[in-house]
Amino acid sequence: MTPLPRPAETVATDAGMLALWDPESFTDVVDQDTWDLRLGADEDVRRYIRAGSLVPLSIRSDGAFAVLVRFGSPGRPARLTERERAHGLLSSDAYLFSSSGRVWLSGIEAVGAQAWPEIVQFELPAGRYSVVIHLIAWEDEFCGVDDDGAPSATALPDFVVLVAPAGPGQDVFRTDVETFAPPETIRPG
Numbered sequence: 001m002t003p004l005p006r007p008a009e010t011v012a013t014d015a016g017m018l019a020l021w022d023p024e025s026f027t028d029v030v031d032q033d034t035w036d037l038r039l040g041a042d043e044d045v046r047r048y049i050r051a052g053s054l055v056p057l058s059i060r061s062d063g064a065f066a067v068l069v070r071f072g073s074p075g076r077p078a079r080l081t082e083r084e085r086a087h088g089l090l091s092s093d094a095y096l097f098s099s100s101g102r103v104w105l106s107g108i109e110a111v112g113a114q115a116w117p118e119i120v121q122f123e124l125p126a127g128r129y130s131v132v133i134h135l136i137a138w139e140d141e142f143c144g145v146d147d148d149g150a151p152s153a154t155a156l157p158d159f160v161v162l163v164a165p166a167g168p169g170q171d172v173f174r175t176d177v178e179t180f181a182p183p184e185t186i187r188p189g
Contacts, residue, residue, distance in 0.1 A: 006166065008068040008157035013107030017045075017177075018057035018065060020131065020161065021111050024100035025053035029112035042177045050175050052098035054111070055131045056067060057159055058179045064066040066138075066157035067105060069122060072164035080134060084160050087144075089137040090180040096173040101126050103163070113183045128166040133159055133179050 011018050025048065029035050039045055049053040072078030075128045080088065093112065097103065105120040138156035146152040 009105065010064050010144070011067050011105055011107065011120060012064040012118065014062050015042065015107060015109045016058065016060045016062055017108040018067065018105065018159075019108045019111055020055040020057070020069070020097060020105050020163075021048075022098065022100050023104050023113075024123055025051070026111055027113050028113070031112075035112055039108065041098075045108070045177050046175060049095065049177065052096040052128065052173075054152045055097050055133070055161075056097040056108075056173055056177055056179050057133055057161070058177055059135070062098055064156075065159060066151065067120075067159045067161060068157040069103075069105065069120075069161045069163060071122075071124070072162065074165055077164050078083040078162035080160060080162070083141070084134065084156060085158055087137045087141050088134050090135040092133040092179045093174040093181075094132050094170070095175075097129040097131045097163065099124040099126055099129060124163070130166045130170060130173070131162050132162045134162070135180065136160060 019104045026038070029038050044055065045056065049056065088168040101124065103122045105122070106116065106118060110116045110119055136156045136158060138151060138158065141156060143152055144155045
């Protein structure tokens with residue numbers, strides 16, 4: 001029997017960024033002072049991105065977002081569904097993620113050694129992964145919004161995150177804190 005896919009998780013931030021992160025890389029972040037020292041500036045965050053310890057989901061906006069993380073395996077890549085492709089707004093270039101066996105998802109402000117209740121936890125075998133983030137225009141889909149203007153029960157998530165083993169020789173990854181290229185540099189389809 002094939003397990004049912006995990007539904008989208010609602011993840012919130014008051015710091016303008018969500019993140020997928022490797023908890024083993026942040027064991028020294030134990031309080032606000034160590035968080036400020038390690039993650040308080042974009043260049044600090046960029047250092048963890050380059051190392052593959054953190055993948056930003058950053059559109060510089062606070063709020064709660066529905067995030068669906070989909071995992072692929074060798075020979076079976078993670079892909080967008082037809083509905084997700086039809087309503088995809090932006091896609092990132094691939095980020096590197098180096099897993100020590102787990103990947104956590106939270107607001108950037110929750111990154112650290114303490115496992116807060118709002119952290120979504122996934123098992124992910126140790127190794128190198130390619131992560132691509134897709135921003136979905138769920139509100140554009142027919143019946144995506146209910147009568148109150150909120151996401152309907154069948155609405156697509158805000159973000160679909162595709163995680164797959166990094167291919168042999170795949171050595172070039174996005175390292176920007178901003179997940180998506182600015183509009184003036186986005187290449188046409």
